[in-house]
Amino acid sequence: MQYASHSVIGMRQTNEDTEINVSIQIFDYKLVILAVFDGHAGNEASIFAKENFINVFTDQFMKLKNVPTALNNTFIQLDTDFCKISKVAGTTAAVCVYDLTTNQVFTAHAGDSRVLLKTDVLVQTSDHKPLLFSERQRLEKCGAFVIEVCGVGRVNGALAVSRAIGDSDFKQFGVTGKPEVQIFDNSRPKWILVACDGLFDVFSSEDVDLIVEHLLLQAELPTGLQQIFNKTKFFGQPKGQIATPAGICAVLTEMALQKGSTDNVSVVIFINSDVDNFTQxxxxxxxxxxxxxxxxxxxxxxxxxxxxxxxxxxxxxxxxxxxxxxxxxxxxxxxxxxxxxxxxxxxxxxxxxxxxxxxxxxxxxxxxx
Structure with missing residues (x-):
């Protein structure tokens, strides 16, 4: 079992992202928690979410002993608490909890940061964008208008996500901190990746899957991805070398910059021990x-x-x-x-x-x- 994270500032003046990658034990449950918080209008909301998430989640889980409900309540409480201290800043949030005791994986997200889960197939969360039909319906019912600006849907012509922690001024227009929660039973993931839109603006989830598989198992890359990979400082990795989680995160963030991402790029990854053995x-x-x-x-x-x-x-x-x-x-x-x-x-x-x-x-x- 291994995990790591990496974040780069990119073309921005400041890095507004924060990450979590920890394992905790509550009662008899051993949980791995991965999270990326992609702040906007400053890093105030993303820092708040990182500093408070584990404590709030732990309290909720100890009361309920139910991960999905604890995740839902944690997002809502963080959103409520942050809106009391800030009117402008906000953050997207993508969280994955892997229960090592039951082999269940739980995801919760609000906004356009994304979770990828690799088992025999690749599973991904869906981004909460204002132009998404179900999201747009909720926003417009609350009195918001959604317009497309340079190809990007925006709430009231401003906010580019339809769910977020914070953004107090947009709450009355339907921008909610309530997460979308998913449960994957008996998944036994090979790896789990959480990243912000700085990565997924330039790479599809399938591209990321190919890159991770290449680093872990020496799988072939398509020509386009191989050319970008060759420009990274990790080019020339010897045959059979085991890629570390930190190395994979660094490769992905560097490749995103090489592909033209101008945003902060943050990646968290968890590699299951079974993959270690397979890599061996x-x-x-x-x-x-x-x-x-x-x-x-x-x-x-x-x-x-x-x-x-x-x-x-x-x-x-x-x-x-x-x-x-x-x-x-x-x-x-x-x-x-x-x-x-x-x-x-x-x-x-x-x-x-x-x-x-x-x-x-x-x-x-x-x-x-």
Missing amino acids: MKAQSLSMSEIRDSQGNFVVQIAIMLLILGVQLMFMLVFKKKESKTLILSGMVVGISLVMHFKLKLQQARKAIKELETKVKRLVSERME
């Missing part, structure tokens, strides 16, 4: 493939050497000249040199495999603690 097997498979290649090359070289010696022996038998004896002796020297060279290469490959296996076992052991 993948690394070993790749390395064993390299050993087989080395062994194959070794056999080919021996065959070539024997062929050369056979031809030289024929010369010696046919012509019975001293020059032929000299030729075969030189051939034997070359052959022995080739054998020693490839034997050394094979030993080096085997040594590298042992070192890789030791490193993988140590990393997996550390991450599962």
Whole structure:
């Protein structure tokens, strides 16, 4: 079990995003909590949400022992409390709670920050945008008007999201802090990712899936994504290397900037231990493939050497000249040199495999603690 986060300021003057990635235990429940809060009109709301989320959620869960209700109540309480101290600032929120005890995953979000859940398929939350039909209906019933400005739907021509914590002045027009909550039973996720719109403005959820799979399992990338990936400082990752959660987050944020994102970009990821084990097997498979290649090359070289010696022996038998004896002796020297060279290469490959296996076992052991 492992998780990490990374955030970059991008082209903005300040970073208005905050993130959470923690594991907590309440009673007999062990929970992993991932969250991204993407503030607007300053970072006041996103900082407030980060500083208070865990405490409020813990209190709610201890009372109710029900994650979905606790999440819903936490969002509403944070929204109510923040609106008492600020009229302008607001923040979107995307939260995922993974219950390690029951293998259930719960998501709650308000706004356009997004949760991706990878099992055998990719699942994503839906962004709360003013132009979304169901969201627009609620806003207009509350007296708001929604217009499109440069391709972006805005509430009363201003706010670009239809749900948020804060934004007190927009509450009367239907902008709510009430989250959309989803439950995924027995999901056993391979990984979970939470990110702000700074990432998803330039990459689709499917693109992000491909990048994560590439970093975890060396899966192939389409040409366009590979070209962007090559521009990142992580280009040249050795075969079989295990990508860390921190490394994956850093790659995604850097690639978003390379793709042209001008917003703050924040990513949180959780990697399940099963994926660690699969990555270990993948690394070993790749390395064993390299050993087989080395062994194959070794056999080919021996065959070539024997062929050369056979031809030289024929010369010696046919012509019975001293020059032929000299030729075969030189051939034997070359052959022995080739054998020693490839034997050394094979030993080096085997040594590298042992070192890789030791490193993988140590990393997996550390991450599962």
